[in-house]
Amino acid sequence: MKVNDKFLKFDPLAGADGYRVYYDTEPIDQVSSPNEDVGNQTEDISMHNLLGTVDDTFNIGVVPYDNAGNEGDITIIVENYPFDFVPPVGTITGGEIY
Numbered sequence: 001m002k003v004n005d006k007f008l009k010f011d012p013l014a015g016a017d018g019y020r021v022y023y024d025t026e027p028i029d030q031v032s033s034p035n036e037d038v039g040n041q042t043e044d045i046s047m048h049n050l051l052g053t054v055d056d057t058f059n060i061g062v063v064p065y066d067n068a069g070n071e072g073d074i075t076i077i078v079e080n081y082p083f084d085f086v087p088p089v090g091t092i093t094g095g096e097i098y
Contacts, residue, residue, distance in 0.1 A: 003053070003085045008060065009043035010077060016040075016064035021050060022074060028061045030074055035063075048085050055086040 008021065018040050024033040036050050051058065057080045064072040 001087050003048055003087060005085075006047040006083065007043070008045040008047060008050075008062075008077065010062055010075070012040075012042045013064045013072070015066070016072070017067045018065050020063045020065060020071065021045065022061040022063060023051060023058050025056055025058055028059050028074060028076065030063065030071065047083060051083055051085065053085050055084045057082050
């Protein structure tokens with residue numbers, strides 16, 4: 001399977017020791033929305049690796065944190081963004097070489 005991946009990037013924040021990417025099909029809530037710690041990576045973050053094999057719309061936000069684990073305010077990167085990482089399923093029949 002090969003999917004057409006999408007990648008997240010954002011500008012680093014001075015004083016941040018790392019970042020969490022929050023994602024949800026509902027409005028993002030820093031308490032209950034799924035999130036992934038991406039360390040200090042701020043570009044080339046694979047959305048397919050983060051979300052998995054999905055075909056849905058997501059809200060994506062980023063939160064900086066410090067060494068004590070304190071999180072700053074969330075920055076919403078996109079709302080209702082369509083991600084389609086589900087390839088066609090089935091077997092092709094009737095093929096020939098000519």
